[in-house]
Amino acid sequence: MIKDSKTAILIFAHSAAYEAKIKTFQNSKAVFESLQKRTLQLVQNTQLPFFLFTEQNQVGDSFAERFVNAIQSVYDLGYQSVITIGNDTPQLTSKQLLKAHEELLANHSVIGKSKDGGFYLLGIKKEDFQPELLLQLPWQKQTLSNSLCNLLELQSSSVTHLKTLADLDTYNDIFDFVNSxxxxxxxxxxxxxxxxxxxxxxxxxxxxxxxxxxxxxxxxKGSPLVY
Structure with missing residues (x-):
């Protein structure tokens, strides 16, 4: 792994208990506890510094405000690049996080789209971070990832696309994932x-x-031996 003290991973997600309240299906708390534990493990495997922002320390009235403020908080600590992820993408791997890290070192922005039109990963450098423009995106809508891509292409010299993955927002998402x-x-x-x-x-x-x-x-079958 390339040593880098200027890139950090931001895990932007609700706690398992909170997720279970807003995404109600059988054993939802256990599912999200498992996902959260797995996410922490794969992030730790990268050996990059990381920060966890849950509902307890997120700041802002809307999802967009809380997300943008969390990224800004990491930049304020002196980091020059941030890789943001949630905890509801079970197919995400440490290898993909390290790939995002390498692309950021090459001055590329990075996006990993979700199958529902959102995104599960955003890698962005401080000089490409424009909070006021990010706040104007169609958050929590199916056009979000495409709108974000358009914005990144205007701000960054190059945008790297990771493999599209599924995240788990509803019972049907869980069912489809297990079924696959x-x-x-x-x-x-x-x-x-x-x-x-x-x-x-x-x-x-x-x-x-x-x-x-x-x-x-x-x-x-010859003659027997005579001793």
């Missing part, structure tokens, strides 16, 4: 069963050959 893994598991299980079947066929064939050779071998 079930399909992958079923396909892998089928492949494994086929490989085991073919391996058994080969072993059976080899054993039959060995038995056949053993039975057809003519042993030399």
């Amino acid at each position: 893994f079930k399909k992958v598991y079923a396909a892998l299980n089928q492949l494994l069963n086929q490989l085991v079947f073919e391996a058994n066929q080969i072993i059976t064939h080899v054993e039959e050959k060995r038995t056949s050779v053993f039975l057809t071998y003519k042993f030399n």
Whole structure:
């Protein structure tokens, strides 16, 4: 990993308890506790400094204000680049965070779009950060990520797009995510069963050959040895 003391990761998310109140489905608190723990772990794996902003320390009347103010707070600590993420994107990896870090070092802005039209990651340098313009974006609407991309392209020399991922906002999101893994598991299980079947066929064939050779071998039955 490239050593860098000027880039920080900002985890901008509600606590698991708060998420469970606004996204009500069965075992929602346990789900978001697990997601939050996983997010912290993958961020720690990058070895980059990070800050967690929940409803307890976010400042502002709207989501946009709280988000922009959180980013500004990190810049105010002396950092020159910020990578912002939430805690509801289970497919996000440390590798993607490090990729965003590398792109920022190359003076590129970074965005990871969500399938619902939002974004799960924003990497932005201090000189490209324009709070008043960010506040004017269509927050929490399906056109947000495209509008943000247009803004970044006007401010930055280059914008890097990470793979589009799904975030978990509703029960249907959870269901679709789990279902996709079930399909992958079923396909892998089928492949494994086929490989085991073919391996058994080969072993059976080899054993039959060995038995056949053993039975057809003519042993030399000479006179017994006399001592």
